[in-house]
Amino acid sequence: MTEQPSLSFFARLWLAFLCFWRVLFSRPFAQAVHPLSQAYDAGTLGAGSPTPALPKPEPTPVKVAPPPVLPPEREHAxxxxxxxxxxxxxxxxxxxxxxxxxxxxxxxxxxxxxxxxxxxxxxxxxxxxxxxxxxGEGARVTVPAGFDAQRIRLTGNVAGQPPFAGSLKHQGWVTTEVKFPTVSPALDPRVLAPAEVELS
Missing domain, CATH: 1.10.287 (Helix Hairpins)
Structure with a gap:
């Protein structure tokens, strides 16, 4: 077994300073050091004895703040x-x-x-x-199996399994791009139209 290098006075002073504060403020560290201290006092822990591994301090859980709750007028601005x-x-x-x-x-x-x-x-x-x-509206169309129920709504005599054949009553609409302007925080989105006062 290789002998561990001896520490200088200043290294031991610095180590004592660190251990003092960790023992004082960290219960897990103090509980890990206490058996070493008793073993050394009893003479069972010599210079060549292996040093027991100290338990790793448990990481402090990081508290993530929940996102701020927006008032309805801001959420639906x-x-x-x-x-x-x-x-x-x-x-x-x-x-x-x-x-x-x-x-x-x-x-x-x-x-x-x-x-x-x-x-x-x-x-x-x-x-x-x-x-x-x-x-075009009124055209005969086929609704395949696995169709998107959000995009196609079946009406009339709906029975059996797809594919379905029927008449197109409405083409439906889907948005492909939204170009709304950014809402300034200084504006109150609840004001849909200001009152107009004509001065005389």
Whole structure:
């Protein structure tokens, strides 16, 4: 067995300083050193005796802070901003909040044309859309086995196993690109349209 090199006075002083604080503040370290101290005092631990391995200190678990909970207006800011743009360009909220049941059809049709034009502009500017199925409405189509139920909804007499054959009632729409602007933290997304005051 190779003899361990002797430590200098200053090395032993530094080691004593370190051990003092570790014994004082670390219970596992103190419990590991205590049997060595008793064995040395009893004479059973000599200079050539192997030093028992000290247990590795248990790593301190790192506490990960949970993500901050956003208020509803911040969590859904993009949707509120889209609604705000539909109001600004097409007066959509004004149209939906109005009771049109008592209006003549001609007035409702004229208002719907304005709303349609503005809302279409917003959708084309910020969203890229394409139909889920490219066949024309009314065309005969086949729905294969393993179809995506989110993209294709079956109606009518649904029985048996796919493939299914039927008539296309609606092409469906899927978003291929979203180009919403970044919502500034300084803005309150709950304000969909500010009140307008004309000064005289």
């Amino acid at each position: 993009s949707a509120l901003v889209l609604l705000s743009m539909l109001q600004r360009e097409g007066r959509l909220i004004d149209f939906l909040q109005e009771n049109v049941a008592s209006f003549p059809d001609a007035d409702v049709g004229a208002a719907a044309r304005i709303v349609h034009e503005g809302c279409r502009k917003v959708v084309q500017q910020y969203l890229s859309l394409k139909p889920v199925m490219t066949e």
